[in-house]
Amino acid sequence: MITNKFSAIQRRVLSTTFICRVNKQFFKSINMDQNYPKKNEDRMLKHLFDGSDWNVYDKNITNLGVGAPGPDILVKCCDIFEKATSHRMKLETTNQGMLFQYGPTVGVIEVRSGIAKFLTDAYKSEVKSEDIIVTTGATQGLHIILSTLIDLNGYIFVDEVTYMIALDVFRQFSTLKIVPVKLNSDGVGIKALRAFLEQKQFKSETKSFWGLYYAIPTYHNPTGITFSKDVLKNLITLAREFDILIACDDVYNTLYYGENVAQKRLYAYDDPNDDDFKGNVISNGSFSKIIGPGLRFGWLEVPPRCKSILETCGLLNSGGCLNNYTSGIMASLLDLGLGQAHAKMVKELYEERMLATCDILRNNLPKSCQFIEPQGGYFVWIQMPEDTDANAFLQICIKRHKLFFIPGNRFSLDNNFKNCFRISIAFHQKEVIQSSVRRICNALKEYLNL
């Protein structure tokens, strides 16, 4: 209708302008100039956050943005990994140096049974070694799920606020359509999700699943909520009815604090004894948060229908397991009980930090703001009044108070939740977090003119 108002020439000019704009956006999105750069720059960075606003090691600013363990925790890895490596190397001398061979696609049995035992204890619910596939962490786990199990013309359903880098991973698969779904305080909106599933479903000719719901049901990133039992049960009903896959990002599951107990993970709700069981859930886990992200070690807990596909995927097969060497060291770390003791120590430190943070927020946060008190995990989500802007507040915090956090819109596909922000309790020691959270509360009072 609108184009009828323009002449043919006008239409051509308009469409050329549009194409140029799209091209510019495309080049910007893939981080490439239309004049291709001639040289790569070696920036000699020391870690992921080096050389950016995010530099959590920068002593001039307290960064509450980053979801990663700090130096006091990481340095404790040196001793336990020295012991585990020495243990494993002694074994290898009588094992034909097998650890340096291509490994079994899903990972050596020692590490898969070590992970299964560790998780069975932590979750207080059985995890079976035959369901475990070794990965280099949850990010890679998610990437493999997308590339092997999901129709590349299909749909990814996400919470309306979700882990921001998962959104970046999904965007990379540019033929997939991402659909944000309402998130309530007890989990994803089941009615809203059902409506989308009814509207979008199709029969995939190429892959096992036409759609995927990416979920973080336990200690959600960024909101800190935990999905209720009812929501989890309803999710299984929906997943079976529409035959979608639910990829559960379970990286925070073992970090429950205070009086709280281990949450039953969604994978355990998808019971193989049910008549209508098909296998619609994968639990995607990682040692990044409980030992160290530099390890690059995680696992997928998968139902039989997915395992048979993943086992024959080229990436796992050609590589001979995604992480064979580290698997051997991790097997020794768990066999010697060192991994379990370390994870327990880390959990206690985080617990202290989270309880102290919530205490301060309860007593000092302005009444017009709210926060969700998490039962575990790394993150606290703070909501300011509707008409405020966390990006503007962040600029004030950086300049005047030397504090950094992540504004809410970074977690939203549609750039919503501008009045919210996320703080992390993971990196800094308790005293630093306590004083920073107090300063955030005071800065908020100033920003809100209270």
Ligand SMILES: Cc1ncc(COP(=O)(O)O)c(C=O)c1O
């Ligand atoms: C929800 C969530 N999933 C995955 C990751 C990354 O996990 P990994 O280091 O195992 O790739 C993070 C890290 O911040 C996260 O918060």
